[in-house]
Amino acid sequence: MKIILASGSPRRKELLKQAGFDFIVEPSQVEELAQQKEPAKMVEELSRIKAQDIADKHLGEEVVIIGSDTLVFYEKHVLGKPVDESDAFRMIQMIQGKHHFVYTGVTLVEQANGIQKVSSFHEGTKVEVVTMTDQQIRAYIATGEPMDKAGSYAIQGLFAPYIKGIEGDFSTVVGFPIERVVKELEKRGIISE
Numbered sequence: 764m765k766i767i768l769a770s771g772s773p774r775r776k777e778l779l780k781q782a783g784f785d786f787i788v789e790p791s792q793v794e795e796l797a798q799q800k801e802p803a804k805m806v807e808e809l810s811r812i813k814a815q816d817i818a819d820k821h822l823g824e825e826v827v828i829i830g831s832d833t834l835v836f837y838e839k840h841v842l843g844k845p846v847d848e849s850d851a852f853r854m855i856q857m858i859q860g861k862h863h864f865v866y867t868g869v870t871l872v873e874q875a876n877g878i879q880k881v882s883s884f885h886e887g888t889k890v891e892v893v894t895m896t897d898q899q900i901r902a903y904i905a906t907g908e909p910m911d912k913a914g915s916y917a918i919q920g921l922f923a924p925y926i927k928g929i930e931g932d933f934s935t936v937v938g939f940p941i942e943r944v945v946k947e948l949e950k951r952g953i954i955s956e
Contacts, residue, residue, distance in 0.1 A: 888931030
């Protein structure tokens with residue numbers, strides 16, 4: 764069955780490739796507006812919006828669409844991708860020296876024989892960041908790396924030295940809980956164990 768990743772994220776593409784998948788990339792361009800307020804439900808809803816957008820373009824085909832969305836949550840603040848460098852600074856300043864949570868939601872839309880099955884799940888990971896100086900934050904932002912990342916950082920990139928520890932799945936923080944995705948695809952018989 765053809766697999767479509769409804770995301771242009773290089774990190775998601777890399778994790779799927781590393782897991783040995785053959786897939787097509789077709790990023791969703793739909794506006795991402797969540798009604799849900801609770802972190803786990805919010806990322807599931809956003810991943811479903813993306814996956815359904817691409818599924819609607821492939822009606823009648825035998826295909827599996829994978830949608831995913833990652834958000835950083837600090838206290839009651841949702842930290843998405845920064846709009847500019849000052850926004851990135853604000854976010855990193857907020858989480859430095861503290862812990863926060865990263866949630867990634869995934870939706871699988873299976874289409875075969877005129878039937879569509881939609882299922883969503885999420886993973887959450889606690890991340891602790893060391894105390895950083897304003898100079899360190901500005902130097903990191905100057906690399907350009909935080910500008911397309913939820914929470915303004917890449918745990919697998921140049922921000923790695925500032926991570927004190929995590930509780931949970933590393934790939935969830937990267938933006939795609941690959942182990943869980945593989946298990947869910949196996950459970951549904953989309954791939955063999």
